[in-house]
Amino acid sequence: MDIKIPYNEDLRPDTGLYNAKLGIWLFLASEVMLFGGLFSSYILLRAGASVWPPIGLDGQSVAHLLEETIGLATFNTVALITSSVTMVMSWVSLKMKDISKFKMYMWITISCAIIFLIVKYFEYSHKIHEGFIPAHDTYMALYFTMTGLHVLHIIGGLFVLVYFVMPDGIKMWDDEPIRFTNRIEVFGLYWHFVDLVWIFLFPVLYLLN
Amino acid sequence: MSNKEHHEESFWTKYVFSIDHKVIGIQYGITALFFLLIGFSLMMVMRWQLAYPDTAIPIVGPFIKWLATLNGFASEGNLPSDLYNVFGAMHGTIMIFLGVVPLIVGAFGNYLVPLQVGAPDMAFPKLNMASYWSYLPGGIIMIISFFLPGGAANSGWTAYPPLSDIATQGQTWWLVAMIFLISSSLLGSVNIIVTIVQLRVKGLTWMKLPFFVWSQLITSFLLLLAFPPLEVAAIFQLMDRIAGTSFFLPSGLVISGEMLQVSGGGSPLLWQHLFWFLAHPEVYVLILPGMGVIAEVIANNTRKPLWGYKSLVYSSFFLGFMSFTVWAHHMFLTGMGQGMSTFFQITTMIISVPSVVILSCFMLSLWGGSIRFNVPMLFALGWIPMFGVGGLTGLPLGLSTSDIHLHDTYYVIGHFHYVVAPGTIFALFSGIYFWFPKVTGKMLDETLGKIHFFASFVFMNGVFFPMFIQGLAGVSRRLADGGASYAHAADVLKWNETMSYSAWLLGLAQIPFIVNLIWTLYKDKDSKANANPWNATTIEWTDATSPPLGHGNFKKTPVVYNGPYEYSVPGMKDDFLPQTKKIKKGK
Amino acid sequence: MLEYLGKLSDKLGLPIVSSDHGYKIDIVIGWVHWLMILLFVGWGIYLIYAIFKFNNKSNPAASYGGIKSHFSQYVEVGVIVFEAFLLVGLSLPLWSQLKTNIPDKKDVHEIRVVAQQFAWNIHYPGADGLFGSTSPSLVNEESNPVGLDRNGFGADDIVTINQLHLPVNKQVLVYLSTKDVIHNFFLPEMRVKQDAIPGMQIPIYFTPTMTSKDFLQMLKGTAREGQGYEIACAQLCGNSHYRMKGYVTIETEQEFNDWLAEEAEYLDEEGDDDWDDDW
Ligand code: HEA
Ligand code: HEA
Ligand code: CUA
Numbered sequence A: 001m002d003i004k005i006p007y008n009e010d011l012r013p014d015t016g017l018y019n020a021k022l023g024i025w026l027f028l029a030s031e032v033m034l035f036g037g038l039f040s041s042y043i044l045l046r047a048g049a050s051v052w053p054p055i056g057l058d059g060q061s062v063a064h065l066l067e068e069t070i071g072l073a074t075f076n077t078v079a080l081i082t083s084s085v086t087m088v089m090s091w092v093s094l095k096m097k098d099i100s101k102f103k104m105y106m107w108i109t110i111s112c113a114i115i116f117l118i119v120k121y122f123e124y125s126h127k128i129h130e131g132f133i134p135a136h137d138t139y140m141a142l143y144f145t146m147t148g149l150h151v152l153h154i155i156g157g158l159f160v161l162v163y164f165v166m167p168d169g170i171k172m173w174d175d176e177p178i179r180f181t182n183r184i185e186v187f188g189l190y191w192h193f194v195d196l197v198w199i200f201l202f203p204v205l206y207l208l209n
Numbered sequence B: 001m002s003n004k005e006h007h008e009e010s011f012w013t014k015y016v017f018s019i020d021h022k023v024i025g026i027q028y029g030i031t032a033l034f035f036l037l038i039g040f041s042l043m044m045v046m047r048w049q050l051a052y053p054d055t056a057i058p059i060v061g062p063f064i065k066w067l068a069t070l071n072g073f074a075s076e077g078n079l080p081s082d083l084y085n086v087f088g089a090m091h092g093t094i095m096i097f098l099g100v101v102p103l104i105v106g107a108f109g110n111y112l113v114p115l116q117v118g119a120p121d122m123a124f125p126k127l128n129m130a131s132y133w134s135y136l137p138g139g140i141i142m143i144i145s146f147f148l149p150g151g152a153a154n155s156g157w158t159a160y161p162p163l164s165d166i167a168t169q170g171q172t173w174w175l176v177a178m179i180f181l182i183s184s185s186l187l188g189s190v191n192i193i194v195t196i197v198q199l200r201v202k203g204l205t206w207m208k209l210p211f212f213v214w215s216q217l218i219t220s221f222l223l224l225l226a227f228p229p230l231e232v233a234a235i236f237q238l239m240d241r242i243a244g245t246s247f248f249l250p251s252g253l254v255i256s257g258e259m260l261q262v263s264g265g266g267s268p269l270l271w272q273h274l275f276w277f278l279a280h281p282e283v284y285v286l287i288l289p290g291m292g293v294i295a296e297v298i299a300n301n302t303r304k305p306l307w308g309y310k311s312l313v314y315s316s317f318f319l320g321f322m323s324f325t326v327w328a329h330h331m332f333l334t335g336m337g338q339g340m341s342t343f344f345q346i347t348t349m350i351i352s353v354p355s356v357v358i359l360s361c362f363m364l365s366l367w368g369g370s371i372r373f374n375v376p377m378l379f380a381l382g383w384i385p386m387f388g389v390g391g392l393t394g395l396p397l398g399l400s401t402s403d404i405h406l407h408d409t410y411y412v413i414g415h416f417h418y419v420v421a422p423g424t425i426f427a428l429f430s431g432i433y434f435w436f437p438k439v440t441g442k443m444l445d446e447t448l449g450k451i452h453f454f455a456s457f458v459f460m461n462g463v464f465f466p467m468f469i470q471g472l473a474g475v476s477r478r479l480a481d482g483g484a485s486y487a488h489a490a491d492v493l494k495w496n497e498t499m500s501y502s503a504w505l506l507g508l509a510q511i512p513f514i515v516n517l518i519w520t521l522y523k524d525k526d527s528k529a530n531a532n533p534w535n536a537t538t539i540e541w542t543d544a545t546s547p548p549l550g551h552g553n554f555k556k557t558p559v560v561y562n563g564p565y566e567y568s569v570p571g572m573k574d575d576f577l578p579q580t581k582k583i584k585k586g587k
Numbered sequence C: 001m002l003e004y005l006g007k008l009s010d011k012l013g014l015p016i017v018s019s020d021h022g023y024k025i026d027i028v029i030g031w032v033h034w035l036m037i038l039l040f041v042g043w044g045i046y047l048i049y050a051i052f053k054f055n056n057k058s059n060p061a062a063s064y065g066g067i068k069s070h071f072s073q074y075v076e077v078g079v080i081v082f083e084a085f086l087l088v089g090l091s092l093p094l095w096s097q098l099k100t101n102i103p104d105k106k107d108v109h110e111i112r113v114v115a116q117q118f119a120w121n122i123h124y125p126g127a128d129g130l131f132g133s134t135s136p137s138l139v140n141e142e143s144n145p146v147g148l149d150r151n152g153f154g155a156d157d158i159v160t161i162n163q164l165h166l167p168v169n170k171q172v173l174v175y176l177s178t179k180d181v182i183h184n185f186f187l188p189e190m191r192v193k194q195d196a197i198p199g200m201q202i203p204i205y206f207t208p209t210m211t212s213k214d215f216l217q218m219l220k221g222t223a224r225e226g227q228g229y230e231i232a233c234a235q236l237c238g239n240s241h242y243r244m245k246g247y248v249t250i251e252t253e254q255e256f257n258d259w260l261a262e263e264a265e266y267l268d269e270e271g272d273d274d275w276d277d278d279w
């Protein structure tokens, strides 16, 4: 009885893909629709507002705070782009069968993700502290929802990243090196996507106000 | 079922947390049938209220009274209007998201797609398991919400804000449950697409795929791409309800005399756009796999190839694509301008064309056939005109001007029940009778099946046809007294009783079906059980291991040589040519 | 012919039509039902014939090739042509007529309709023909449901609850809005149906063509006898959605003006709005 699933590691000739790669592309397509929905909502809500960011019930607008945080957000953009680059490097290292380099690049990626989250934490708490909670106005609502969902993607990714360098995850390298390399490649695609989303979020939420 | 006890030790991994697509398919099937029953039971209670407003309900009255008291509504064994709204919203939600879609995609898709493409399992068995195990909690959350103060969600399955934003906490649970269901669909659809694209066996080229597989492929794409915007909408609504944001709340609302203290600046129509962007493709999610089932059954029971296989495939593609462009035909009366309405009317008329083509192909397939009238075929033949009525009545709704009169009346309810109840549900029944021997090795009883079919056919029409009469007279939907308060409903109010009796009789008509299922399951397996009782051609009947299926699908990976519907090939002894049977050239 | 065949709608059990655009909507409904009936009956006959002719007793051996004719293509082209006619010939022009020719303010009778859970507030501009300003902060469910500012233009405005009076044969322009959730302003006999969306004020216009008196006359002997025009709410809006009903009275210009004058008098006496129904 043959129960091994074909094309788990090798490429199917007519599609040129292994299963997980097609899977991740499909998943990313649905993610595009998710963030597409968010950005479309942003456009619709913004088009309906007379000032942007709007004035809340307390008569305040977040505009002045935003200027202060552009620096932090730019820093975060750099952190994420770096992590995307090191993600590619770790995959390349695997392709060259250099597992220690792989680990090094993975740890840099992980550090970047953690730095991103820490900065985000300060950004959030600063805004909340000043009274700019999601309920303050539509901009704040969008800001927290959109960046919040993005942060959830980072946190999810972080768990997977850590799993890959833990003994439990990395042991696949010894048994099924191709499959492990595929996993890193597939995860890398996800990670680039999360990065890309940020590249859109950054101007939309911080710069175009 | 005695032979199952020997596997006691592996019970959990074998039957509960299984990663075998066949077991998961069965799990989906049983759970979804159960939810269908709940959805239907809600409606049987509602139909009492519609026929005899504000009178105590026989038999279940005390239970309704108990539930109403728990929710904080007054009831003397009747269905109070608050609870009517709860039941209505939950009937729609349960039927669509917990009943039909999990049955037709989760169960049928899961069980049959790998078999029909010759794969050993789904491409990602663990995700497959995760998909079921995020569907079930979603369903359980929905059910638990019935017992909250204020009851379950009560703003319709469409959950339009601001009503849903200010509704009782059942709505929050509804949103959370929806997020579970969305995740489940997402996992399931990725899995089905990858399985079809990557795991087709040698020789199974695209144009040799059974139409059922095509329908699942397109459906999965719809699920994959249409659900995320609803997820966005659900998250927004959760934020509105929990974090006090106003995504869907404009400024200056006054609710029960109190000014609503929110920042405002939101748009109620944003929800409708996001919702219908999902929900229109969703209706094709309901019907496409149903069409897939009908195609298989018709080809098999006419004993001839499906007429216009290629047109069927292209039409379904076109249907799937177009379904993303018509969503605002549900919103004609929201104050839409000329441009929008022109666009959506045109796309809506265009989308009706592939359905006409598909239906024509099915009907022309009968020509020249040698039709066997077994139960699956009866349901398939019943499906054709019923779907026809449902589809045709979509046309006046698709023209914005005639929709002015018909929008949100029982005409709409009639339209979509003809496509989902005698439509999708008949397709499901047809599929259940057809593949039951594949799943269990036992044939369902024909006589009970025929009673089930004829009774269902008659009573379905009895429930849904009068809806057109009421709808044309202008009776609105979602009225807790069935229109008794309105003068314009006076002339057609009498139909409420007819519809309700038909609904209850329709319920009775399901008893032979349930008896049939249980009785057949307990029946000893026929020693001469035939692996291919319908003399079918597709891989699941001809090459797969005989039921009950153990782990693994095929003794030897099959290779495909023929198209899916090679019935009555001239010059052959048998009237069917399995996909995997090699014939010599020139014969 | 367009109208004659469109009159199929008379056979479909629509409410008696009493607005001037209403019969045009009926014609669309009539025509599209022709298409539906043709397709259903045509294919239905085929289906029954095929089922009898090709059952396995009378036709034991199936034909591999099946039907060869292009009959279905012709039907499909026919459907496309018919639908194109429905769109271009009927629905698109009518919608544009209904939505884009906003009438000149001078010639119409303007009112505001403000929906709320679960009542219809009707706001007439009063003798000066101008609406007073309204504000959510002025809303008092007891005395001022629409939040009308009685200073300025609002001084002579008339607000009724669930009572819509209109003169016959004169175009009305309704500004439709809502205080809380989405409602739907539905006048079955006028073929008027429009969502009231929070945060929006949506103009709709129509011309009633039959007085309530004549209408009631026509109802004699039906189940509806004695019950005149009404406003229905056609969008789920909460637990009492099913009885969010308003009453409509269509009268002659003279009667209508008398009614307005009476209401205005009432306003002077009470300094308050009218409460003349069961709400
Ligand atoms: C399976 C589900 C399903 C399907 C397939 C369809 C199919 C169609 N629907 Fe329907 N629809 C719903 C489910 C579905 N719908 C639901 C659930 C709602 C209500 C949601 C809510 O508000 O709660 C709805 C509401 C709805 C509306 C909104 C109405 C309103 O709220 O005012 C509109 C408007 O355009 C519409 C149009 C159509 C059209 C044009 C089709 C077309 O695709 C139909 C094309 C088919 C044909 C044209 C049939 C061809 C027939 C023949 C060839 C003849 C056959 C004859 C014999 C066999 C004898 N639908
Ligand atoms: C797939 C979707 C689906 C299905 C199948 C049905 C099926 C039925 N529906 Fe429903 N309905 C909706 C989706 C569906 N409905 C939606 C979306 C709404 C709108 C809600 C809203 O307003 O928000 C609605 C609203 C709705 C209304 C209008 C309520 C109102 O506006 O106030 C009515 C009224 O009669 C109704 C009746 C029925 C009836 C009699 C059936 C019957 O046809 C039921 C037939 C069902 C069966 C025959 C079940 C058979 C299954 C079994 C017997 C299981 C066996 C079990 C085991 C073996 C374990 N439905
Ligand atoms: Cu107001 Cu329904």
Ligand SMILES: [Cu+2]
Residues within 6 Å of the ligand: B279, B280, B283, B326, B327, B329, B330
């Ligand atoms: Cu639709």
